[in-house]
Amino acid sequence: MSNVLNEFLTTNLTELKENGLYNEINVVQGANGAKITIDGKELINLSSNNYLGLATNERLKTVAKQAIDSHGVGAGAVRTINGTLDLHIELEEALAKFKGTEAAIAYQSGFNCNMAAISAVMNKNDAILSDELNHASIIDGCRLSKAKIIRVNHSDMADLRAKAKAAVESGLYNKVMYITDGVFSMDGDVAKLPEIVEIAQEFDLITYVDDAHGSGVMGKGAGTVKHFGLQDKIDFQIGTLSKAIGVVGGYVAGTKDLIDWLKVASRPFLFSTSLAPGDTKAITEALSILTESTELHDKLWENGDYLKQGLKELGFDIGHSETPITPCIIGDEKTTQQFSKRLMEEGVYAKSIVFPTVPKGTGRVRNMPTAAHTTDMLDEALAAYAKVGRELNIIK
Ligand SMILES: *Cc1c(COP(=O)(O)O)cnc(C)c1O
Numbered sequence: 001m002s003n004v005l006n007e008f009l010t011t012n013l014t015e016l017k018e019n020g021l022y023n024e025i026n027v028v029q030g031a032n033g034a035k036i037t038i039d040g041k042e043l044i045n046l047s048s049n050n051y052l053g054l055a056t057n058e059r060l061k062t063v064a065k066q067a068i069d070s071h072g073v074g075a076g077a078v079r080t081i082n083g084t085l086d087l088h089i090e091l092e093e094a095l096a097k098f099k100g101t102e103a104a105i106a107y108q109s110g111f112n113c114n115m116a117a118i119s120a121v122m123n124k125n126d127a128i129l130s131d132e133l134n135h136a137s138i139i140d141g142c143r144l145s146k147a148k149i150i151r152v153n154h155s156d157m158a159d160l161r162a163k164a165k166a167a168v169e170s171g172l173y174n175k176v177m178y179i180t181d182g183v184f185s186m187d188g189d190v191a192k193l194p195e196i197v198e199i200a201q202e203f204d205l206i207t208y209v210d211d212a213h214g215s216g217v218m219g220k221g222a223g224t225v226k227h228f229g230l231q232d233k234i235d236f237q238i239g240t241l242s243k244a245i246g247v248v249g250g251y252v253a254g255t256k257d258l259i260d261w262l263k264v265a266s267r268p269f270l271f272s273t274s275l276a277p278g279d280t281k282a283i284t285e286a287l288s289i290l291t292e293s294t295e296l297h298d299k300l301w302e303n304g305d306y307l308k309q310g311l312k313e314l315g316f317d318i319g320h321s322e323t324p325i326t327p328c329i330i331g332d333e334k335t336t337q338q339f340s341k342r343l344m345e346e347g348v349y350a351k352s353i354v355f356p357t358v359p360k361g362t363g364r365v366r367n368m369p370t371a372a373h374t375t376d377m378l379d380e381a382l383a384a385y386a387k388v389g390r391e392l393n394i395i396k
Helices: 003-018 058-071 086-099 110-121 136-145 157-169 193-203 256-265 267-271 277-292 295-314 333-345 375-391
Strands: 035-038 041-045 103-107 127-131 148-152 176-181 206-210 236-240 250-254 326-331 363-367
Touching (some): 086 103, 086 277, 103 110, 103 267, 110 136, 110 206, 110 256, 110 267, 127 157, 136 148, 193 206, 250 256, 256 267, 277 295, 295 326, 295 375
Parallel strands (some): 127 148, 127 176
Antiparallel strands (some): 035 041, 326 363
């Protein structure tokens, strides 16, 4: 092993461990459902992104197995050689219909989408206005494009307008884009899309909404853009197929020209093997389930409201979420981590999220209720919250 590498690894790992910042990864024994098993202990799971419980859905499992029988386990090539299977086309047509756009393109992950789509359109002669709380993959995607990145205060429309005006009037850039999450995963707040569209029209901004946490959740399932009826006004609707949709993958939905361009210019589409057949078929089935009925979506919101109400009645600060994402704000970083650890001992798995992921002093335990939770499970979780909350003097 290289001495330089060895020294680099030892120094950095030791430093992380000494500062208590080394993340020990929990291993889930079995499926990631409403309950999970870690170290042989069964826990109520409030930390997955499996909003609709589709990760273990029987219909999805059945069609995935059938697709493996008919198409194999791998796609065999990148999309542009001969890795475009009939299953991918079927999925992309279903995605476009679901999102209310002319066309859609599927990628191997949501992260990959942001690597693919931003740099296919933006370059060093352009500027990107980016909400300061945007997801890491958006930040990386922006960097990859080499465009000038201009941070915009979180959901601050006056700041967006001022920075859009300055960027456009500077004459320095050929194109200016605004990128935002549709739903912000730390606080559960929703992007102000109607105002964003207004500002975008005023300054001819390209609009890009990453709806990873909105798809399946907002707009009766179809996402945040559809929630506001703005399918014709947002240029890029992108998202993941791994959260509410329950499988893996990502997509961009937009005009036919945009999708045609991404098929020739986005590097992960050109140089990385396409989605596996079983996954592809399972995603298409998930979209069918969401189109047929809003039952899972409705159950998710019902559970979210129930958990929020329960935590509020106990006296916790649950922030200002507009979605089922339910932060429980504890404040101090150490107490937050201890809170999460004690919850786990009491049978509830809810991760602590602290600085630098969220601002200092706003450490929180973040709860992700899903459609798969029963009222009994939520009551059990609330009882654990009550016990630990009193023990740590967070509530009376
Ligand atoms: C989770 C997430 C992604 C990444 O999606 P994956 O499919 O898990 O790679 C991208 N953007 C946002 C906003 C996310 O929350």
